[in-house]
Amino acid sequence: MSKPVVFNQxxxxxxxxxxxxxxxxxxxxxxxxxxxxxxGFNALETWGGAIIDSCLRYLAENPFDRLRxxxxxxxxxxxxxxxRGQNIVQYTAFPDDVVRAFVKCSIDAGMTNxxxxxxxxxxRNLKTxxxxxxxxxxxxxGAPAAVGDGGDDRRLVRLRAVxxxxxxxxxxxxxxxRHVRFEVRGLGARGAREDLDTVDExxxxx
Numbered sequence: 381m382s383k384p385v386v387f388n389q390x391x392x393x394x395x396x397x398x399x400x401x402x403x404x405x406x407x408x409x410x411x412x413x414x415x416x417x418x419x420g421f422n423a424l425e426t427w428g429g430a431i432i433d434s435c436l437r438y439l440a441e442n443p444f445d446r447l448r449x450x451x452x453x454x455x456x457x458x459x460x461x462x463x464r465g466q467n468i469v470q471y472t473a474f475p476d477d478v479v480r481a482f483v484k485c486s487i488d489a490g491m492t493n494x495x496x497x498x499x500x501x502x503x504r505n506l507k508t509x510x511x512x513x514x515x516x517x518x519x520x521x522g523a524p525a526a527v528g529d530g531g532d533d534r535r536l537v538r539l540r541a542v543x544x545x546x547x548x549x550x551x552x553x554x555x556x557x558r559h560v561r562f563e564v565r566g567l568g569a570r571g572a573r574e575d576l577d578t579v580d581e582x583x584x585x586x
Contacts, residue, residue, distance in 0.1 A: 393431060424459050458492035463496045465506045467498075494513045496520060498525065
């Protein structure tokens with residue numbers, strides 16, 4: 381029996397991250413959330429990526445408050461986020477206890493599906509985040525990263541760039557709930573990023 385095709389709505393995360401430098405404020409999102417919740421999407425991608433950075437650095441918002449507010453208005457649809465494995469939502473690796481605390485706080489605030497990837501497809505950087513997601517009741521999705529330049533050779537680039545991550549994910553020590561692909565297009569130099577503290581020393585959401 382064939383599996384049904386499902387659709388994830390990414391406008392509240394990747395939509396404005398790609399088109400407007402992640403500058404949508406929570407108040408701009410709230411009017412449409414209930415309508416999105418009624419449309420039967422598999423998930424609403426509302427968090428992760430650059431959302432946390434933008435909330436704290438440019439919008440003077442608490443990203444956990446945003447997630448709670450969005451989830452309150454869309455209780456029927458699972459929420460989805462993009463998590464950079466051991467890097468969480470930054471560009472530097474964090475200790476296991478910080479990764480676990482962030483995953484727990486995210487799920488406690490209303491996150492369900494965590495789409496977890498490592499930019500270099502190093503499965504060692506996925507292990508802690510996947511295990512924590514399952515421990516705290518989330519839905520773990522492993523996402524190998526691929527690079528495409530949009531040209532005619534894009535398919536070849538993808539096939540050569542992505543190592544196989546088997547559905548059982550024995551190499552990270554736990555079984556995935558879903559296996560998906562995350563595609564990165566156009567690699568450019570990144571500027572310096574400030575460190576962002578999203579959990580307190582005692583592991584409580586800030």
